[in-house]
Amino acid sequence: MTDASKRRWVTSLEVAQLAGVSRSAVSRSFTPGASIAEETRWRVLEAAEQLGYRPNAIARSLNTRRSGLIGVVVADVGNPFYARLVEALAIEIQARGRAPLVFVAKEAGATDALLPELLSFQVDGVLVASATLSLRVTQLYTAARTPIVLLDRMADDGEDVSGDISADNVAGAAMVAELFATTGRRRPAFIAGLENTSTSRDRAAGFVAGLARHGLSLAGRDAGQYNYAGGQAAARRLLGARERPDAIFCANDEMALAVLDVARGEFGLSVPEGLSVAGFDNAAPGALAAYNLTTVDQGLERMASEAVGMLEGALDASHPPGRLRLPCRLVGRATTL
Amino acid sequence: MTDASKRRWVTSLEVAQLAGVSRSAVSRSFTPGASIAEETRWRVLEAAEQLGYRPNAIARSLNTRRSGLIGVVVADVGNPFYARLVEALAIEIQARGRAPLVFVAKEAGATDALLPELLSFQVDGVLVASATLSLRVTQLYTAARTPIVLLDRMADDGEDVSGDISADNVAGAAMVAELFATTGRRRPAFIAGLENTSTSRDRAAGFVAGLARHGLSLAGRDAGQYNYAGGQAAARRLLGARERPDAIFCANDEMALAVLDVARGEFGLSVPEGLSVAGFDNAAPGALAAYNLTTVDQGLERMASEAVGMLEGALDASHPPGRLRLPCRLVGRATTL
DNA sequence: GCTAACGTTGCACACGTATGCAAGAGGTGG
């Protein structure tokens, strides 16, 4: 008993002894496709069951050089879209028999410090949802032959990553422009998120391009850092201007909710008659009865699924970098005509 | 080059050769408090830096029997409170130099299947935020000497866990009862979440007890499964009854938002004059201008911090099980008088 | 009945690090 109390784990050796075989047989019994007689495997599995044996994933990965761990790095947790993304990724990863190692960067710049640390945990690959990522870090991963896939963000030219995947932000924003134009709006404005992110840039570009197709141009432009307070401030500036816009497209839903609150509460505007408002992300609060916000859905689950799939593709084969732009879906609700 | 291209990792041996020492010296250089001359450590660290060496955490944990991994298991992801909790836990875990292995159970019952799997990853301990947990699983963990800490849920008597931690739901709910009573409400109702969870039971009990202290009793009671649709249905039943309540306390914010939407949109009630509404969790949407929901804050960050601390305490020493009830804070806003 | 082929098994080593132990270096006190 004194001995048993110190032991935390049943090893393959004990199972082997109980089943009357060698450790190799035990190992092979748990390795799909290994050369082992069906009857032997049964005996081993029964012995394992009896002892409560589970293969030690740590020891296994030391040999196979595959940990089964996938790093998930996310910055800007304040943004609820990223929170949902992490969940979707975690579900997708564990559905494929791997385990997600989640790292959260409190500040946007902290991502760079996290990634080398993740490497020491021997992750097989990393999914990064962060607006910023230094070149030095990607080189580190290239040297370690650990694939990186970027989410909700395009890779810059110099970045040596295994792929990037994001919604087709340009097309999604263009759909909003189309909606504004065809419902008679003549003075459309845009509120950007973080100016240096590819998502915000693409949504701006798509919106402007979509407007141009209808002979319209931007009647106002501001930025709100993707959060409520920022959206609030931007809304006050835009709506307080001499020539007030009659439609505002926000780079995400949180800012759009702020616009709605400011428009109704501080400027007494009626939506959508006096002002059309649209957001991006299809976040949960926008669906609430008091807002009923028109927005663009990015297809979060599919994005997560494709991202993990792309990473797995890069795991064994030296896949060429993949780039994927997923189609968006316009969710028309009560804040637009 | 052909050789270097196959090698993914710099090992301690290579660092040792470059620094002109043995592997042991390299190992000790990276072990705080190990017996190593300061000058030797410098030489080793410099060589390591030059080669880009990082200790292999997998190999290390095989020896130390400490993986540095902490399992985080969460069920019911639909509930945004759990999503925020996972994030807070992840941040807290990595702040203490460990890494969170996040597992999400799609259904409430799936937690039981996840936990044994987590064990094979050699997690040092597990944090569980799930309403249900079978006895068999806790026994498994006890056998493996892997501590479990339960979050936002009390341990039942038979459960052999290292501790549980939750908000003082009884006291928090009593504060709402107090608020309703002192603002002249005479017909208070309650909407439970999931009936078999300790959080819902405690909030009900605290609310009823608080009312009793003011000579009041429940004028209505329903359940809404902690989600919007359930809250909607419950609100319709309660508000459609012959003797309509003049105050409703919901076991979480999401149901409270549903109550507000139904009360205003379908029954034309004015809040808080015609109906007081309060929720629980202090979720983000409740703070939006269109709702401005009175609620109870659980102190999420502190809960996460205490939980990880409790788990760490149980890691080395055979700590006695800890039980912690964190104080709640009433957040009075516009949906109550 | 003999040989070749095949499926199955065990041996031995590898994965990369931590650490007890003993030996060596260096210093101090008598």
Place this chain on the structure above:
DNA sequence: CCACCTCTTGCATACGTGTGCAACGTTAGC
């Protein structure tokens, strides 16, 4: 100058599993 102690270092082994290789038993084919 010697004995003793402290600090540092390297050697060897352990952690638990995967897998190439060779040996074994069995069967099929002729």
